[in-house]
Structure formats: structure tokens, C-alpha cells
Amino acid sequence: MSDTQALDHIATWRAAGHKAALATVIQTWGSSPRPAGSHMAINAKGEFVGSVSGGCIEGAVIEAAREVMATGQPKTLEFGVTNEMAWDVGLACGGKVRVFVEAVE
Amino acid sequence: MKSSLLTELQSRIAAKHSCALVTETITGAQAIVGGGGTAGALVLSPESLGHINRLIAADKSSVIDGTNLFVRVYSPSPRMVIVGAVHIAQSLVPLAQLAGFETIVIDPRGAFLSANELAGATAIEEWPDEGMTKVKADARTAVVTLTHDPKLDDPALAAALRSPAFYIGALGSRKTHEKRLLRLRGEGFNETELARIHGPVGLDINAVSPAEIAVSIVAQVIDELRADTK
Numbered sequence: 001m002s003d004t005q006a007l008d009h010i011a012t013w014r015a016a017g018h019k020a021a022l023a024t025v026i027q028t029w030g031s032s033p034r035p036a037g038s039h040m041a042i043n044a045k046g047e048f049v050g051s052v053s054g055g056c057i058e059g060a061v062i063e064a065a066r067e068v069m070a071t072g073q074p075k076t077l078e079f080g081v082t083n084e085m086a087w088d089v090g091l092a093c094g095g096k097v098r099v100f101v102e103a104v105e
Numbered sequence: 106m107k108s109s110l111l112t113e114l115q116s117r118i119a120a121k122h123s124c125a126l127v128t129e130t131i132t133g134a135q136a137i138v139g140g141g142g143t144a145g146a147l148v149l150s151p152e153s154l155g156h157i158n159r160l161i162a163a164d165k166s167s168v169i170d171g172t173n174l175f176v177r178v179y180s181p182s183p184r185m186v187i188v189g190a191v192h193i194a195q196s197l198v199p200l201a202q203l204a205g206f207e208t209i210v211i212d213p214r215g216a217f218l219s220a221n222e223l224a225g226a227t228a229i230e231e232w233p234d235e236g237m238t239k240v241k242a243d244a245r246t247a248v249v250t251l252t253h254d255p256k257l258d259d260p261a262l263a264a265a266l267r268s269p270a271f272y273i274g275a276l277g278s279r280k281t282h283e284k285r286l287l288r289l290r291g292e293g294f295n296e297t298e299l300a301r302i303h304g305p306v307g308l309d310i311n312a313v314s315p316a317e318i319a320v321s322i323v324a325q326v327i328d329e330l331r332a333d334t335k
Contacts, residue, residue: 002205004118004179011115014108022106026130026175027168037166037177074133100130100175104106 006039006050010104019044021065023101025052029080032095044069052099053079064101074102106135113137113144114179121181125161127153128175130168149174163333182207183245183271183330187226188233188261189252190217193276196319197249198226204323206247211236211261233257237264247272247326249306253281259288266298272329274306274322 006022013020025038033054040050040058042065052061057079068075080096110126114137117124122140129135129147136145138157143149149157156169157176164180185201187194190212198208208226211233212218218228229236233250237260242248248265249272250258258275262285265273275285282304289299307321308328 004115007111007115007118011108011111014111024128024175024177026128035166036168036175074130076130100128102106102128102133104108104111 003037003039003050006041009041009049013041013043014104019069020104021069021101022104023052023061023065023099025097026076026100027098028095029097030095032097034097042066042069053097057097057099061099061101068101069103072103072105074100076100106133107145110135110137110145117141118179123161123164123178123180125157125179126177127157128177130173130175181245183247184209184240184242185247185249185326186211186237186240186242186261186265188212188236188248188250189254189257189276190214190221190223190228191251192221193251193315193318194223194226195221196316197251197322198223200316200319200323201326202226204327206326209240211240212252213257233261234264237261237268242268242270244269244271246270247329248274249322249326250275253277255285255288259285259292262289262302263292263294266294266301272303272326273301274303274325276306276318277304279305 010020010022021042023040025034025036028036034052038052040048040052042048042062046062048062064075064077077099114126117140124140125138127136127138134147136143136147139161160167160176161178164178166177168175183206185206185208187197187210190210194210201208202225210223210226211229213232215230218230242265248270250261252258286299308325310321312318312321
């Protein structure tokens with residue numbers, strides 16, 4: 001799954017009249033699994049393609065994407081060991097990432 | 106992101122233009138820079154545009170320090186030009202594709218091109234010097250020769266050495282490689298130029314089978330491609 005394929009999925013979902021959101025890794029610190037620019041596409045049904053980590057935070061990103069699709073307001077999420085949510089959805093690798101989530105409309 | 110901006114971005118990516126999607130991460134305002142003029146609602150200062158163009162040139166997605174601007178760079182896939190539709194090419198083509206390379210196989214022997222399964226590769230049935238002229242190897246192109254045959258390998262290597270290809274590799278033993286270097290010296294290439302050729306090709310992982318050799322080649326090509334990210 002290349003990152004541009006995530007964009008293609010969004011275009012397909014939009015063309016079919018579905019809501020869609022794009023999540024993108026914008027900054028990383030330490031040993032995070034996916035570099036800046038990595039994309040994950042999410043639709044209103046919670047289907048997703050691509051990844052923004054090794055699978056550690058995708059669930060939380062999908063949740064945020066639902067909210068972003070509902071409000072149309074973009075959101076920047078931060079995950080890492082210093083985050084208060086670390087014990088729930090932090091990165092086991094000890095890295096830190098910022099993920100930008102936007103609706104495509 | 107506006108659907109219309111996504112469509113514009115997809116068309117620039119499909120046209121293999123290097124470009125960037127720039128996002129102001131507080132408001133979500135965006136612009137596309139590069140690959141055919143600036144598009145989108147986000148207004149960028151000349152200073153930011155300078156940063157963005159440098160990031161595009163370096164193929165590096167990044168936040169611009171001291172701003173809320175995130176620059177997502179889209180570059181065309183790197184290419185691997187394989188000279189010789191031989192057995193190893195059958196393993197090398199799918200492996201290189203998996204690693205994100207566009208693959209091109211050059212071989213004047215049509216029977217080899219059709220006999221060996223090279224699904225997804227662009228086949229060029231030409232002599233390597235003509236094939237290499239068609240390919241126009243650039244700084245995001247790797248050239249790997251696999252034929253062992255000097256009359257096929259040598260012209261391809263000479264063309265690669267005259268190009269800015271980021272990787273050049275030639276299959277063959279140490280002895281074969283020494284003889285090859287001797288011939289290329291005779292064509293006027295100096296030691297600095299010849300040092301660009303990886304021979305024997307691939308990382309030394311004691312590879313034996315065609316698939317293992319393909320792994321060692323792809324690993325070495327990636328090592329060169331990502332050398333400046335260390």
C-alpha cells in the first residue's frame with residue numbers, strides 16, 4: 001500500500017458520495033515506525049487504508065477521523081510516551097508522532 | 106482538503122511531477138506547489154516558498170520550523186533499469202516493485218523478454234545503448250546489469266556512467282568485474298567514475314538463489330537511495 005494509493009481511495013469514496021478523511025504523519029521524534037508524510041485514508045464506515053504507525057494508534061486516529069468528518073474541522077493529534085493517553089494508545093517503541101487529520105469535502 | 110484540490114494533486118502525481126501539498130495545520134488551509142504553478146487557497150510568503158522548493162528538491166516531507174506549515178512532498182517513484190531479462194530479473198522485478206521502484210527491463214533478445222515472467226515491468230526490446238537512450242537515467246534511477254555478456258553489459262554501464270544515476274551495479278564475480286573494469290578503462294573512464302559501479306552487485310549476504318541475489322541487490326540500492334537520510 002503506497003501513500004498515494006490512500007489518496008486514490010479517498011477520491012473513490014468521495015466519488016461514491018461517502019464522507020472521507022485523510023490522516024497524515026506530520027512530525028516524528030525518536031523511533032516512530034512511519035515517517036512524516038505517511039497517509040491513512042478513513043471513510044465514514046470506519047474502513048481505512050494505509051497506516052500512520054505500526055498499528056499502535058490507528059484506532060484512535062479512526063475515532064478522531066469520525067469527529068473530523070462530522071465537524072469538518074481539522075485536528076492535530078499527538079501520541080507518545082509523554083502523552084497522558086500513553087497507557088491506552090501510546091507507541092510501544094517509545095517514539096512520538098503528530099498526526100494531522102482532515103476531512104476531504 | 107477540498108475534493109477539487111485532491112483531484113489536482115492526483116493529476117500532478119500521475120503526470121510524475123515533483124510537487125508538494127502545503128497545509129496550515131491550525132486552519133487546514135492548503136496549497137499545491139510545484140509541478141505546474143501554485144493552486145489552492147493558502148497564501149505563502151516568498152520565504153516559505155523557498156523552504157518548500159528546497160524540501161521538494163530533497164524529497165523530504167516536513168514541518169517548516171517556527172510555522173504551522175506542513176509540507177508533504179510527492180516525488181515520482183525511483184526507477185530501476187534492469188539490463189538482461191534473465192532468471193534473476195524474475196525475482197528482482199517484483200521485489201523492486203514492492204520496495205516502490207518503477208521497473209524497466211532492457212534486452213534485445215525478444216525471446217528472453219517473453220520467456221521470463223516480468224509482470225509489471227516495462228520491457229524495452231533494444232540493444233542496451235539504444236535502450237538506455239530511451240530510458241534517460243536521472244538522479245532517481247538505478248541501473249543494474251545482469252547479462253554477464255560484455256557486449257550487452259558494457260554499453261549499458263557506459264551509458265549509466267555518463268548519467269547521474271544514483272546507483273550502478275553489475276552482476277558477475279570479482280574476476281569478471283576486474284576484466285570489465287579493464288575494458289571500461291580502455292573506453293576512457295577514470296577510477297573515480299568506475300568506483301560508481303557496484304561489482305559484484307548487491308550486499309554481501311552470502312546469497313545463492315536468484316531470489317536471494319535479488320534481495321541483496323534491492324537492499325544495496327535502497328542503501329544508496331537513502332544514504333543522505335542517515
